[in-house]
Amino acid sequence: MGAVIALPLVEPEEPRRRRSKKRANGQGSIYQRKDGRWAGAAYVLTADGTYKRVPVYGRSAEEVDAKLTEIKSRSNRGLPTDATGWTIASYSDYWIEHVASPKLRPTTLVRYRSLVARYVVPAIGKRRLTALTPADVRLMLAKAASTRTAGRKDQPEDERPKVSARTVQQVHAVLRAMLSQAVREELLARNVARLVQAPAPEREEIHPWAEAEARAFLAAVRAHRLHALFVVALALGLRRGELLGLRWSDVDLDAGQLWVWQTLQRVRGDGVVFGPPKSRRSRRVLTMPVVVVQALKRHRSVQAHERKLADGQWQETGLVFTTATGRHVEPRNLNTAFGRLIARAGVRPIRFHDLRHTCATLLLAAGVSPRVVMDILGHSQIAVTMNIYGHVMPAMQQEAAGHIDAALSEPEEADDGGDD
Structure with missing residues (x-):
């Protein structure tokens, strides 16, 4: 029997930790931890607009x-990595800052911020974005409708009127727009705000001037330094x-054309702001009636005289309607004047905005096509024109019926006294 050879015991080697192959720049790294779990990290966009290394x-x-x-795919689409944990409150901050702010007019943005802060966040701000239901939206709208307005300081809260149906409709519109963006960014599968119908506001009653009233007003203020402003408002319906x-560079008195390219607004917290018109169709080119051209020529002469009188105090802004020293006219001061x-x-x-309504009703009553009136006023859709000025339509329909009678009626036969 041969000798038995004892072999030394060899401890089994620990399994080598698996490592992934090297990944390209920007793809992130992947490795196995000591506890056996796998981990990775990549630099991605965050809600504050910066990039940071995020582990998974x-x-x-x-x-x-x-x-x-x-x-990484979300980051490349401009969607922050922490979006999956958003509440309505946190997503509204992101939406206002990165989506609404770049494309909205300053006054509209202030209004949106106010609606979100006052009505949306208090009602549903803590709800997770992905857990929002139509019932939550209805609850929010009901709470908004029961909210009291600021009222007078000495007025008891229970005697203050509730917010208007128009405000509730705007709250719903803001939430709907915000959730639509979340759907486009694939955070939500559907927009639950679209499943809830907002209350329809009552149609605003407008009380424009009749032709005689408009003529009497212009005659009475002919000597006022801003007479031309009221002529333009009544003749062209500018807001x-x-x-x-309006700038002089936007007016061609020889060609009789006027370009509506910018607006002046006083925005709470930002002061006076120049921005684009209300909508894309509000950017428009208008043909000026002779009465407007004449009024602007007189106004240009008056402004040139004021520039001389102001001497070194004149501030050149290029605006058509200014103060006596060339500065912009404050919107509230114009209302007061x-x-x-x-x-x-x-x-x-009447209100100052009713000058615009007066222009529209005078045009429609004169038989001008609603489509032309829409273009002059800069409405986005003809339905807006028809809904606001539907009260003028009956008179136009009666006039149209008279035209049809004149065109199609058979001439009456002369009565010769004979038997039928």
């Missing part, structure tokens, strides 16, 4: 790779911000 974990390299691919933002001129003229009081 999984039970396999393939699972981590899929997670890295997903967060207050469009009038105050308009009220005083109405009292001096002895005509029926």
Whole structure:
């Protein structure tokens, strides 16, 4: 029997930790931790607009790779990595700052911020974005509708009127727009705000001047330094911000054309702001009636005289309608001056915006096509024109019926006294 050779015991080697192959720059790294779990990290966009290294974990390299691919894809689309944990409050901050702010007019942005802060966040701000339901939206709208307005300081809260249906409709519109963006960014599968119908506001009653009232007002304020502003408002229906933002470079008195390219608004917290008109269709080119051209020529002469009188105090802004020293006209000051001129003229009081309504109703009553009126006013859709000025339509329909009678009626036969 041969000798038995004892072999030394060899401890089994620890399994070598698996490592993934080297990944390209920007794809993130993947490695296995000591506890056996897999981890990875990549630099991705965050809600504040900066990039930071974000870790992900999984039970396999393939699972981590899929997670890295997903967060990188979101980052490349401009979607912050922390979006998956957003509440309505946090997403609204992101939406206002990165989506609404770059494309909205300053005054509209201030209004959106106010609606979100006052009505949306208090009602549903803590709800997770992905967990929001139509019932939550209805609750939010009900709370908004029951909110009292600020009212007078000495007025008891229970006697203050509730917010208007128009405000509730705007709250719903802001939430709907915000959730639509979340759907486009694939954070939500559907927009639950679209499943809830907001209350329809009552149609605003407008009280424009009749032709005689408009003529009487212009005659009474002919000597006022801003007479031309009121002529333009009544003849072309420009909004207050469009009038105050009008520049001489936007007016061609020889060709009789006027370009509406910018507006002037006073924005709370930002002061006076120049911005684009209300909508894309509000950017428009208008043909000026002779009465407007003549009024602007007189106004240009008056402004040139004021420039000389102001001497070194004149501030050149290029604006058509200014103060006596060339500075912009404050919107509220214009409203105040308009009220005083109405009292001096002895005509029926109206709001400044009703000058725009007066222009529209005078045009429609004169038989101008609603489509042309829409273009002059800069409405986005003809339905807006028809809804606001539907009260003028019956008179136009009666006139149209008369035209049809004249065109199609058979001539009456002369009665010769004979039998039928």
